[in-house]
Structure formats: structure tokens, C-alpha cells
Amino acid sequence: MENRSILLVKRPEGMPNQDNFKLITKDVPEIGDGEVLIRTIYLSVDPYMRGRMNGVKTYADPFELNEVLSGGVVGKVVESRNEKFQIGDIIEGRLSWADYAVSKGDNIRKIDPSLAPISTAVGVVGMPGLTAYFGFLDIGKPKQGETVVVSGAAGAVGSTVGQIAKIKGCYVVGIAGTAEKCKYLKEELGFDQVINYKTDNVKQKLKEHCPNGVDIYFDNVGGEISDAVIRRINYQSRIILCGQISAYNLQSIDSGPRVQGQLIQKSALMQGFIVGDFAKQHREGLKQLGQWVSEGSIKYRENVIEGLENTPDAFIGLFRGENTGKQLVKVNNE
Amino acid sequence: MENRSILLVKRPEGMPNQDNFKLITKDVPEIGDGEVLIRTIYLSVDPYMRGRMNGVKTYADPFELNEVLSGGVVGKVVESRNEKFQIGDIIEGRLSWADYAVSKGDNIRKIDPSLAPISTAVGVVGMPGLTAYFGFLDIGKPKQGETVVVSGAAGAVGSTVGQIAKIKGCYVVGIAGTAEKCKYLKEELGFDQVINYKTDNVKQKLKEHCPNGVDIYFDNVGGEISDAVIRRINYQSRIILCGQISAYNLQSIDSGPRVQGQLIQKSALMQGFIVGDFAKQHREGLKQLGQWVSEGSIKYRENVIEGLENTPDAFIGLFRGENTGKQLVKVNNE
Structure with a gap:
């Protein structure tokens, strides 16, 4: 064989x-x-x-x-x-x-x-789902009514984050790269607003869709999209660093505006993580994700x-x- | 009058x-x-x-x-x-x-x-002391034996941070800009190691003085000094953003290597703050700082x-x- x-x-x-x-x-x-x-x-x-x-x-x-x-x-x-x-x-x-x-x-x-x-x-009931679950809930500590921005929103992790954020009563703005993805996020997954970073002016749209600023940014992509989101963060906001796909294939150093000044001005937190950091809680996370999926409150x-x-x-x-x-x-x- | x-x-x-x-x-x-x-x-x-x-x-x-x-x-x-x-x-x-x-x-x-x-x-028993106290203890959550790096180490905040870190049993490396300041930190305040960023090769000295990496970085200055420290952070390290004095007088955007990738690789936290975030605890902080000063465990x-x-x-x-x-x-x- x-x-x-x-x-x-x-x-x-x-x-x-x-x-x-x-x-x-x-x-x-x-x-x-x-x-x-x-x-x-x-x-x-x-x-x-x-x-x-x-x-x-x-x-x-x-x-x-x-x-x-x-x-x-x-x-x-x-x-x-x-x-x-x-x-x-x-x-x-x-x-x-x-x-x-x-x-x-x-x-x-x-x-x-x-x-x-x-x-x-x-x-959704495995590693990417757990990544969304622990990153968003344990680091993001969402409160009802807060504004959440998700980049890479149509991916396995991002699409789960947005839906958990909706379950928690947040206002959710997703950033993705095609009209079809944006339509899917808004019409099927219930995102409140979407931004197509390939065709929209991201800065302008963020201003329009986040009139009260950004309380939680779940970041899968990094680069200039993140620069634009970070400009709009609120006091004591949380930036959850899950991935930086825009940088993975760069052959030079990933440079841009330093974020430190903005984090100080806003008393904001930026936290990197991997799903393994939460290994002891994986069983609990899988149980909750499985339940949400079977109830239909998380689609995939x-x-x-x-x-x-x-x-x-x-x-x-x-x-x-x-x-x-x-x-x-x-x-x-x- | x-x-x-x-x-x-x-x-x-x-x-x-x-x-x-x-x-x-x-x-x-x-x-x-x-x-x-x-x-x-x-x-x-x-x-x-x-x-x-x-x-x-x-x-x-x-x-x-x-x-x-x-x-x-x-x-x-x-x-x-x-x-x-x-x-x-x-x-x-x-x-x-x-x-x-x-x-x-x-x-x-x-x-x-x-x-x-x-x-x-x-x-030391006022705003700068409280800034050191809450930033280092509440955000840094130091553990005995951890390596702490402080930039702007000879200033009002930095010199207090280093001494609190010593009280908590950490190994403390201070970065300052004159030989006199470095001498003061090491000989009078008990810092374990010092780096003169104006005359030393900061990258090389960090490697030498932090053989086990950096667990807590208390940052008062930002810029290239911070870039060098952040390259050496450990898993689940904490970067406390207190100030960015190197950037306050810049007339262009403060740019440099993006930190997000490194924060993800190390599951590290970066947190901005101001002393006012801890207003409810100021009385407790002043009491402890006053005690340390009167005991002589914090000098100024x-x-x-x-x-x-x-x-x-x-x-x-x-x-x-x-x-x-x-x-x-x-x-x-x-």
C-alpha cells in the first residue's frame, strides 16, 4: 500500500x-x-x-x-x-x-x-475556533455595545471572532478583500459593517463605520490596514494580535509608524498570543464553540x-x- | 504684591x-x-x-x-x-x-x-513615583528572578522603577545617557547592569547583560533603544509603555520596525498607561512609596x-x- x-x-x-x-x-x-x-x-x-x-x-x-x-x-x-x-x-x-x-x-x-x-x-471547533475564542474573550474582554474591528474577517479565525463578538453584544466591523467576502460577512454572518480593503478607502470607511472609535481590534493582517485602525482606538482599548499575514512573505523588515505613542495616549493594550497559551482551557472552549455551532449562532x-x-x-x-x-x-x- | x-x-x-x-x-x-x-x-x-x-x-x-x-x-x-x-x-x-x-x-x-x-x-512620593509603582507592578507583574530593562533609567520614573524591581527580586538593567548617570544607577541605586546608550553598542550590551532575554521592559524613551530591547523579549514578556521621550520633539512620523510580529512570536504584552488610570489606588501607592523611602530601600x-x-x-x-x-x-x- x-x-x-x-x-x-x-x-x-x-x-x-x-x-x-x-x-x-x-x-x-x-x-x-x-x-x-x-x-x-x-x-x-x-x-x-x-x-x-x-x-x-x-x-x-x-x-x-x-x-x-x-x-x-x-x-x-x-x-x-x-x-x-x-x-x-x-x-x-x-x-x-x-x-x-x-x-x-x-x-x-x-x-x-x-x-x-x-x-x-x-x-470552527478546532484550532482556528479556539484561537478566535480565547484571543477575543480572554484578551479582548468585550463589553456589550463596544466597537470591534476584525481584519482578515472572512478567514477561519476572523469570521468566528466576528460572530462571537455579535453574541457578546458588540458592534462589529469586518475588513476583507473581496466584495463576495464582504457580502458573506454582512448578510450571512451578521457583521454590522464591512470594509473591502482592496476597493474602499480604509481610513475613510473606518471613520464612517466607527464613529465612536474602536474598543477592540482583532488583527490577523498587520501592515497599513492596522496602522489605519490603530489611529482610531479608544481609551483603554485592546489590540489582539493573532496574525500578520501581510508581513509573512516580506523580504525586508516590516516597517511603519511606531505604535507606542498612540498606545500611551490611549492607555491601550496590545497583546500577541498563540492558541497554545490557553492549552489548559481548550476543552472548555471546544465545548462552547460546539454548542454555538450546533445552535446555529456560529456559522462557518x-x-x-x-x-x-x-x-x-x-x-x-x-x-x-x-x-x-x-x-x-x-x-x-x- | x-x-x-x-x-x-x-x-x-x-x-x-x-x-x-x-x-x-x-x-x-x-x-x-x-x-x-x-x-x-x-x-x-x-x-x-x-x-x-x-x-x-x-x-x-x-x-x-x-x-x-x-x-x-x-x-x-x-x-x-x-x-x-x-x-x-x-x-x-x-x-x-x-x-x-x-x-x-x-x-x-x-x-x-x-x-x-x-x-x-x-x-518619588508623588506623580513620578506612582507612575513607576503602578506601571511596573500592575502592568509588569514582576516575578522574582526575572530580567527587567528600564530605559530613561536615571530619570524620576526610571530610577524608581529599577529600585522597585530590585525590591521584588528582579535582575535590573538600566539604560541611560551619561557615564555619571550609569555610575549612580549601579553604585548608589543597586542596578545590576547599566548601558550608556550614547557610548555603548546597545544591541551588543543587551545581549551581554540579558543572557536569559528580557521579561519586563519599562520604556520611557522609545525609538531605536526600544527596537533593540524588543528584539530580546521572552515568551509572555511585558512591555510597559510609560513615555517615548525620543519622539516628543520629532517633526515627522516616528517610524521603525513594526513590533506586532515579535509580540505574536513571544505571546508578549505591550501596554500604554498614564498614572491617572490608577487614580483609585493612589493613596495605597503613596503609602508604600513613602515607607520604602523612609526605610531607605528607595533612594532618590x-x-x-x-x-x-x-x-x-x-x-x-x-x-x-x-x-x-x-x-x-x-x-x-x-
Whole structure:
């Protein structure tokens, strides 16, 4: 039985491209005592992976050259020598970009397919959902009636943040890059206002849509969009730094107006985080997210590309703003 | 009886100079019912006043053109038609740059001269001390053994921060601009290491003096010094933004490397504040600071210029780094 997998063979310089990746085929690995063999169903591609492709230690260890890439996976247990997992179990974990992966059981969790579609375990009821949940609630500490701005609003994290903000009674302004995304945010997800940063004058629209200033800014993109939002923050506002996708492919230092003066004038907080900071609370977060999704108070969309071989394309597409909602690769049928 | 006072007659462009100020002489004002007349003993000049000299609303209202400037004052009650204050009381408050000021009693507090020298009421047991106390403790949340870097370390706020950090068991590195200041910090105040940013290679020295990275950065200066410190912050570090004196006289936008990416990689916090954010806790802070000063665990220095007419000089000197410790103007004898 064959096992295809995708290696990182060249570190991207700037925007990633096909030459950075290579698909190879080997035999399916054998499992030892205590291990399980997992067949990949869905692979998740996420912007943060770009950072791991540089050879530099950040919060996550860098991907090694000529090694198989890895990320969020939903898969099925097809062999088991671990008493905690049975053949047929659906699991989620950080596993290889491959048809099959071996796990000792410590980096995977069982999914109950009766609660929600299994793909959501790497989406709205998984890492991106938790990122939205803890970043917005624990750092943002939203109060009813506050104005919330979300950049990268149509992505997996941003679209969840906006909806949690609505649940909490906030006024929500989303920033995204296509008319279709903006329409989706406003008409389907209930955002109060949207800004298309590619066609609108962002400064002008922020002034128009945030007449009372900005109390919480959930930032996925950075760069000039953030410069414009930060100019409008209120006293004791909170800036939640989740991602800076505008900077991930820059080949020079990301420079701009220093924010410190503005943060002092407004007694404002700016806080970076990753979902792992809240690891002890993940179970509680997943429970709440699952409930909101099943009640319909959080909606989600998935953008699914078929075929392991198309994973690099799906990943590169993230930086072109091609996805509305969660970007997934369907690798094998359930 | 004559009353000299100093007006702001021209808004500074860049570095302030004598032409921005004018000394005038009028009669001492008469007081009405409920008011007190105060003779100024000490005037405090502080870097934050530079922001108020621009015609722009920040956290404090701008100074008006052709009006008397104001700031922290220690004075003596010389007339009283307010039952809460007696002739001879020593008070502290935000009052005019003048020989005499009138108060309704709501913006002044009585000082007990037996507890500490009265000048400390606008220094280490006053606004700058409280700024150090709440910024460092409430935002920084120091833990024993952590590495703390303080910029503007020889100023009224910075020198207090470093000593509170030592009381809390931290390892403290101060950054200042003269050999004399560095010597004072290390030999008299007990800083563990010092960096002279005018003669040392700041990046290199930070690497040398902070081998375990930086857990707390208390920032009074901003600019390239901060860029260098922020490169060395640790996971879940705290950057306390108190001032950005390097930027106060800039005539162009203060630009530099964006900090957001680094804050995300380190799950780090950056928080601006002013002392007024902690107004409800000021009494508690003053009590603790007073105790530390009387025990000798916090030392302080004052730089005193004599004569109201020299107040502009004292103020301008702040931006030349002329003061070690608190900059005061002695206006009248006690």
C-alpha cells in the first residue's frame, strides 16, 4: 500500500511557490506497540505555517528541510495497537501532510462525528475556533455595545471572532478583500459593517463605520490596514494580535509608524498570543464553540480542495486571499 | 504684591526653546469664598508636558496659547477662605507656573512635612513615583528572578522603577545617557547592569547583560533603544509603555520596525498607561512609596534649578538628558 507525502525541499523566499514542495511516495509505515495508523481525511492549511517554513525558531519549531510537512489533520484510525483507539475512530491531531500517519496516541484526540461534521475539528471547533475564542474573550474582554474591528474577517479565525463578538453584544466591523467576502460577512454572518480593503478607502470607511472609535481590534493582517485602525482606538482599548499575514512573505523588515505613542495616549493594550497559551482551557472552549455551532449562532464556511497533491496550492492560496472561511484539503474519503 | 507667571506664547516645533515662553507680572489674585491662595515653593517639570504644548487633544487637554502653564506644584497656603486648609499648610497639586495660585481645594492635597522632604510630593512620593509603582507592578507583574530593562533609567520614573524591581527580586538593567548617570544607577541605586546608550553598542550590551532575554521592559524613551530591547523579549514578556521621550520633539512620523510580529512570536504584552488610570489606588501607592523611602530601600535624587524665570530652561533640559533624578524648580523659600 502506498503512502504519498509532501516534503519541504526549499525554504520560501517571499511568496511560497511549487518549487518549495515535493511529493514523494513510499510504503505505508508499520506500527509498533502502542501506536496507531491513521488515514488522513482532511488536512488543514493555515497562515502560521509560513513562519515555520523559515529556518528560524519562533513559537513553533521550524519545519526541517527535506522532511514531511505537518499540520492539523482529521483522520480515521485504520490500524491500532493502542488500547485507547479502535479501528474506525475519527481523530484530530497535528500530523503529516501525507495519506497515512503513525501516532503514539499522545498528539491526537477522538472526535465524535455525531456532534458536528468532522472537518470542523480543524476549523470552527478546532484550532482556528479556539484561537478566535480565547484571543477575543480572554484578551479582548468585550463589553456589550463596544466597537470591534476584525481584519482578515472572512478567514477561519476572523469570521468566528466576528460572530462571537455579535453574541457578546458588540458592534462589529469586518475588513476583507473581496466584495463576495464582504457580502458573506454582512448578510450571512451578521457583521454590522464591512470594509473591502482592496476597493474602499480604509481610513475613510473606518471613520464612517466607527464613529465612536474602536474598543477592540482583532488583527490577523498587520501592515497599513492596522496602522489605519490603530489611529482610531479608544481609551483603554485592546489590540489582539493573532496574525500578520501581510508581513509573512516580506523580504525586508516590516516597517511603519511606531505604535507606542498612540498606545500611551490611549492607555491601550496590545497583546500577541498563540492558541497554545490557553492549552489548559481548550476543552472548555471546544465545548462552547460546539454548542454555538450546533445552535446555529456560529456559522462557518469551508473551502475544500481535493487531493493531497494540491496541498501546496491550497497553502499558497491563503496568501492570495482566495479562501472564504476555513481552507481544507480533502485527502481521502471517510 | 507681585505675581510672576509663565505663559505659553508659541507652540514648539520640534525641540522647545525660550521663544515658546513668556514671563509676565501681575498682581497677586484675590481669593473668594471657599478658595485658598498658595505660594509656590517647588515646580515640577515633566516630559509629558511636551505633548500638552502641541495644540492636540491627547490624554491631557492641550495647554492654551497665551495662558499660564501648569504642572505639579508644592506650595504653602498663605491665605485661606476654605475650612479644610489653614495658613501654613503645605500642599501638592496641579497648579500654575507662577509665584501664586488660587485653588478651590479640590485639586490640592495636604502634605505632612514630617514624613519626607516636601519636594518628594512631586517626585518619588508623588506623580513620578506612582507612575513607576503602578506601571511596573500592575502592568509588569514582576516575578522574582526575572530580567527587567528600564530605559530613561536615571530619570524620576526610571530610577524608581529599577529600585522597585530590585525590591521584588528582579535582575535590573538600566539604560541611560551619561557615564555619571550609569555610575549612580549601579553604585548608589543597586542596578545590576547599566548601558550608556550614547557610548555603548546597545544591541551588543543587551545581549551581554540579558543572557536569559528580557521579561519586563519599562520604556520611557522609545525609538531605536526600544527596537533593540524588543528584539530580546521572552515568551509572555511585558512591555510597559510609560513615555517615548525620543519622539516628543520629532517633526515627522516616528517610524521603525513594526513590533506586532515579535509580540505574536513571544505571546508578549505591550501596554500604554498614564498614572491617572490608577487614580483609585493612589493613596495605597503613596503609602508604600513613602515607607520604602523612609526605610531607605528607595533612594532618590533631585536636580533643582532656582528661580521661576528659569522654569523653561529646566523643562528644555529634560530633552537634553540633563537631569539625574527628578527635575525641580525652586520658586520661593518655604
